[in-house]
Amino acid sequence: MYRWMTVLLVGCGLLADAPAIADQLDAPTIQSSGVTVEQAKQILVLVLKHEKIDTANPHLWIDGPWTDEETGLPFLAGHYHFGIVDNNPGGGRSVTLGQFSVTILTGDIWQTERCRRFRFPALTVIQKRITEKTGQPLATEADAKEELGCD
Numbered sequence: 001m002y003r004w005m006t007v008l009l010v011g012c013g014l015l016a017d018a019p020a021i022a023d024q025l026d027a028p029t030i031q032s033s034g035v036t037v038e039q040a041k042q043i044l045v046l047v048l049k050h051e052k053i054d055t056a057n058p059h060l061w062i063d064g065p066w067t068d069e070e071t072g073l074p075f076l077a078g079h080y081h082f083g084i085v086d087n088n089p090g091g092g093r094s095v096t097l098g099q100f101s102v103t104i105l106t107g108d109i110w111q112t113e114r115c116r117r118f119r120f121p122a123l124t125v126i127q128k129r130i131t132e133k134t135g136q137p138l139a140t141e142a143d144a145k146e147e148l149g150c151d
Contacts, residue, residue, distance in 0.1 A: 025039055025042050025043065025046075025126050025129070030129060030130055030133045030134075031133065032133055032134055032135070033104075033105075033134070034078075034104035034105040034106075034130070034134050034136075035080075035102065035104055035107060035130060037065055037080060040065070040080040040082075040102040040104070040107075041062055041082070043102055043107050043109055043123070043126060044062065044082055044084075044100055044102060044109065045062075046122060046123060046126070047100070047109055047118050047123065048084065050118070050120055050122070050123070053084070053097065057086070059086055059087040059088040060084065060085070060086055060087070060097075061084075061085050061087060062082050062083075062084060062085075063082060063083040063084070063085050063096075064080065064081055064082035064083055065080040065081055065082055066081040066082070066083070074104075076101070076147070076148070078103060078104050078105060079101045079102065079103055079104065079148075080101070080102045080104060081099065081100070081101050081112070082099070082100050082101075082102070083096050083098070083099050083100075084096065084097040084098045084099075084100065085097065098111050098113065098114075099111065099112045099113050100112065101148060103139075103144075105130070105131075105134045105136040106127055106130055106131050106134065106136055106137070106138050106139070107123075107126055107127040107130040107131075108127065108138050108139065108144060109123070110144070110148055110150075112148060112150075115145060115148065115150035115151070117141065117144065
């Protein structure tokens, strides 16, 4: 019983904190056309922090959004793609820690090379605000995987 109550209290604490975290996204500035590049980066940083990646590391940087060299448009329509690079891990070469896709109309975020969708309370709060502004619901897992080219 004690463990159950601890889990419940921690869960409530995360949910209570979620609106404060969501406010960091400049929620009032979300447009019906979706998130900007900077807002997509804010969503990505939230996910990185959730994944315990030290975003204060001076060697860590966000590469992107990646675009088509000819058109300047995102690789995949409706998505911003980013790479997370550790520029000097232990004095060695740069290492890509992951590739991520943020859906412009929903804030849905995936680690693309692993086809992993992120879901946690603070992110859900942000995605709800985005989808309310855009009128676009989150895609089903199957539809999102197909769109991103996941097997």
